Amino acid sequence: TQLLEQSPQFLSIQEGENLTVYCNSSSVFSSLQWYRQEPGEGPVLLVTVVTGGEVKKLKRLTFQFGDARKDSSLHITAAQPGDTGLYLCAGEPTAGSNYKLTFGKGTLLTVNP
Amino acid sequence: KAGVTQTPRYLIKTRGQQVTLSCSPISGHRSVSWYQQTPGQGLQFLFEYFSETQRNKGNFPGRFSGRQFSNSRSEMNVSTLELGDSALYLCASSIQGAAGYTFGSGTRLTVV
Numbered sequence: 001t002q003l004l005e006q007s008p009q010f011l012s013i014q015e016g017e018n019l020t021v022y023c024n025s026s027s028v029f030s031s032l033q034w035y036r037q038e039p040g041e042g043p044v045l046l047v048t049v050v051t052g053g054e055v056k057k058l059k060r061l062t063f064q065f066g067d068a069r070k071d072s073s074l075h076i077t078a079a080q081p082g083d084t085g086l087y088l089c090a091g092e093p094t095a096g097s098n099y100k101l102t103f104g105k106g107t108l109l110t111v112n113p
Numbered sequence: 114k115a116g117v118t119q120t121p122r123y124l125i126k127t128r129g130q131q132v133t134l135s136c137s138p139i140s141g142h143r144s145v146s147w148y149q150q151t152p153g154q155g156l157q158f159l160f161e162y163f164s165e166t167q168r169n170k171g172n173f174p175g176r177f178s179g180r181q182f183s184n185s186r187s188e189m190n191v192s193t194l195e196l197g198d199s200a201l202y203l204c205a206s207s208i209q210g211a212a213g214y215t216f217g218s219g220t221r222l223t224v225v
Contacts, residue, residue, distance in 0.1 A: 033213060033214075035216075042117070042203050042205070042217050042219050043156075045213055045214060088156070090156075100146065100161055100171070101146075101158070101214070103156040103157075
């Protein structure tokens, strides 16, 4: 069974601060996806990283895929209240007819004005 | 384009009853996956359908079932509801498989 561990589980910061969220596994994934979920809504895909060592930037968000494709991180610069939400990482399996994502339990981020 | 539509948004049922949830995927998306989300367990995979065929199933009891129609719309059914089935049920569609989902807003099921 492939598991994804996310840390921290909860994070409360002030507007303007920087933060990093981690997603770790002992398994190799063909891709890692990051989602943000707001209360009462479904998760929204932010980015997919595919290549080991890959770095993708989305405005103030920077996503990195580990060289071994087992872990990923999300860094937010100068956080804003609009960044508040549950951040989920999800891994796509490497092989086999396994058409499902494995999700981490998420990091609940609160950005206070 | 229209997103993934799940109905109903909220549902309250009594223990022992059954429930059917509906999901209409994005037009052109043939893969529909269902997840159960609870605070303690996070998102747990229920099953995935592609072109009316179930390709994968998660570790849920047989009370949880689903199907997909020729227009890619999908339904999931839970029979003999238990209190522990209270959760947000999310449907996600993709062109194929797990390469980036578009989720619906979910159905919040409360079993009393």
